[in-house]
Amino acid sequence: MNCTNAILYFILPVLSISMLLIFIRLFKGPSLMDKVIALDLLVIVTIGSFAGYGILHDEVVIVDIALIVAILAFLSTVAFTYYYEKGDYQINKKNDNNPTEQTNEEDAENCNKNNTEKTNANNE
Amino acid sequence: MKEYIILFFLILGTLFILTAAIGLLKMPDVFLRMSASTIAATFGVASMLIAVAIHFGTVRIILHVAGIIVFLILTVPVGAHMMARASNIIGLPMWNKTVRNDLEGKYKPDCHGFRSPSEVKNEEKDIKENQNNNEVNHH
Numbered sequence: 353m354n355c356t357n358a359i360l361y362f363i364l365p366v367l368s369i370s371m372l373l374i375f376i377r378l379f380k381g382p383s384l385m386d387k388v389i390a391l392d393l394l395v396i397v398t399i400g401s402f403a404g405y406g407i408l409h410d411e412v413v414i415v416d417i418a419l420i421v422a423i424l425a426f427l428s429t430v431a432f433t434y435y436y437e438k439g440d441y442q443i444n445k446k447n448d449n450n451p452t453e454q455t456n457e458e459d460a461e462n463c464n465k466n467n468t469e470k471t472n473a474n475n476e
Numbered sequence: 477m478k479e480y481i482i483l484f485f486l487i488l489g490t491l492f493i494l495t496a497a498i499g500l501l502k503m504p505d506v507f508l509r510m511s512a513s514t515i516a517a518t519f520g521v522a523s524m525l526i527a528v529a530i531h532f533g534t535v536r537i538i539l540h541v542a543g544i545i546v547f548l549i550l551t552v553p554v555g556a557h558m559m560a561r562a563s564n565i566i567g568l569p570m571w572n573k574t575v576r577n578d579l580e581g582k583y584k585p586d587c588h589g590f591r592s593p594s595e596v597k598n599e600e601k602d603i604k605e606n607q608n609n610n611e612v613n614h615h
Contacts, residue, residue, distance in 0.1 A: 355479045359486065366490045370497030377500050377509075385506050385563045389513055392555060393500055396517040399544075400493050403524040407482065407531050415528060415540045422544055426551040430558060437562035 359408050367401045388432045395425035478530065485527035492520030505571040506563050514556040518548055 374397065378390040399418045406414035499512030522545045529541040564579060 355482060358483055363486050363490045366494055370494045373497040373501045383506065383563070383568055385559060385566075385568060386509065388559060389506070389510055390500060392559075393496060393513040393517055396521055396548075396552075397493055397497070400489060400521050400524045403489075403521075403528045404486065406528050407486070412532065412537065415525075415537055415544070418525070419540060419544050419547070422547055422551075426547075426555055429555040433555070433558040433562045437565055 356408060359404050363404050364401065367397060367404065371397055384436060385433075388429065388436070391432075392425060392429050395421060395428075399425075482527045482531050485523045485530065489520040489522070489524035489527065492516050492523065496520065505574075506568050507560055508571065510556050510559055514552055518552050521548060 371394065374390050374394050378387055378394070381387045381390060399421055402414050402418045402421070405411065493516070496513045496516035499516065500509050503509040503512055525541045525544055529538045532538075570577065
C-alpha cells in the first residue's frame, strides 16, 4: 500500500509536471528541430508513465504497449529528421546574401560534378 | 523489502526524467537540449522499466523489459545523431559561448554530405598545385 500511495502522490504528478515543461518547449521552440526533440522526449516520458500505471493497476499488457510505443517513437523521429534535412529550410548565409537561389536539381548536379572531377583527378 | 526496491527504482527514474525535462526547457542551444534530454531520459525510462520487471517477476515480463531497454539504448543515440546532423547541415546557430566546433566549414551544404579529413587534404593539395601552375604560366 506504501507503493500505490507513492505512485499516486509523487511519481505520476512529477511525470505530468515534466510533461508540462516539455509542452512549453514544444510550443515555444524557436526552430522546428526543437519541436522534434520535444516530441521525442514526450514519447519517452509516456513510456515511463506506462510503467507507473502498470505497477499501480497490476496490468501486464502495458509492457507490450510500451514496446510498440518505443518503436513508433524511433520511426517518427527518423521520418521527421529525414524530411527536415531534405527540405527547403536552409538557413545558409549564401542564400541571404545572394538573391539568386539554386534549386535542388542544380545542387545535385553541382555535387555530382564535384565528385566526378575528384575521381578523375585521383585516377590521373 | 521488495516494495522499497521498486520505489527506489521508480523515484530514481522519475527524477531522471524531471531532470531531462528541465534541461530541455532551460538549455540555450539545440545541441545541448538534445544531449540533456537524450541521456537523462534513456536512463530514467530504463530504471522505471526495471521497477516493472521486479514488480511482476515473471520470465515473459523480464524478457519484454530487457527488449525495450536494449531497443531504447540502440535507437535513442541513433535518433539523436540524425537530429544533430540535420540541424548542423541546416545551419542552426550554436550557443555564443561555444568554445570549439570541429565541423565548422567541413560540410558541403549543396549535397548534404560531410568531407572526410583525407578529402580535405586532397583539396588542399589541388589548390596548391593550381597556384603553382598559375605561377609557372605567368612566368
